[in-house]
Amino acid sequence: MNVLVRQAAEHWHFVAPVLRKPKTEADYDALVVALDELLDLMGEDENHPVTSLVDIIGDWIEAYDEEHRPMPIASGVDVLRSLMREHGLTQSDLPGVGAQSVVSEVLSGKRQLNLRQIRWLAERFGVSAEVFI
Known part of the structure; x- marks a missing residue:
């Protein structure tokens, strides 16, 4: 097992609650809070180490919204x-x-x-x- 994978596995119990696709409203709400905190941490730094995590969580939130809160079609x-x-x-x-x-x-x-x-x-x-x- 390479070092990076081993380190990820050792710390997974700390990270797992944030890295889980939302299945319920509570999961969704927790991800939104996490995303807000990560965005505050990043500030304007688009090269911040958590940028890829922000992208992943943002994609999951967007997918949940599209599935559970579709935008109504306006005439x-x-x-x-x-x-x-x-x-x-x-x-x-x-x-x-x-x-x-x-x-x-x-x-x-x-x-x-x-x-x-x-x-x-x-x-x-x-x-x-x-x-x-």
């Missing part, structure tokens, strides 16, 4: 509402979509965005047109 109208709220806009502030009544119909689901409107919104908000499709 183009949901995205538009969110962007309007974020930017403090009213229906009248979107002339590229149309008159206030047209924007109202889009937001209420009575009308769908057309390609011209989608392009204008993408340009207006600096996002990909795909978010409105």
Whole structure:
């Protein structure tokens, strides 16, 4: 057995609680706490010795989130509402979509965005047109 493997085995009981994929919410919560502490320890040093451990734990947390807390799929109208709220806009502030009544119909689901409107919104908000499709 090489020295590195032997040392890892001898110290495994100290490391094992941190190096375990989360199977429960408690496991997940413990990994999040460990990740926060490791990030505090690292600071801005991307070459810190624990960087690879941070990567591993971050990947496990992300995988758990994707499996247990999938992101809901937002419609183009949901995205538009969110962007309007974020930017403090009213229906009248979107002339590229149309008159206030047209924007109202889009937001209420009575009308769908057309390609011209989608392009204008993408340009207006600096996002990909795909978010409105």
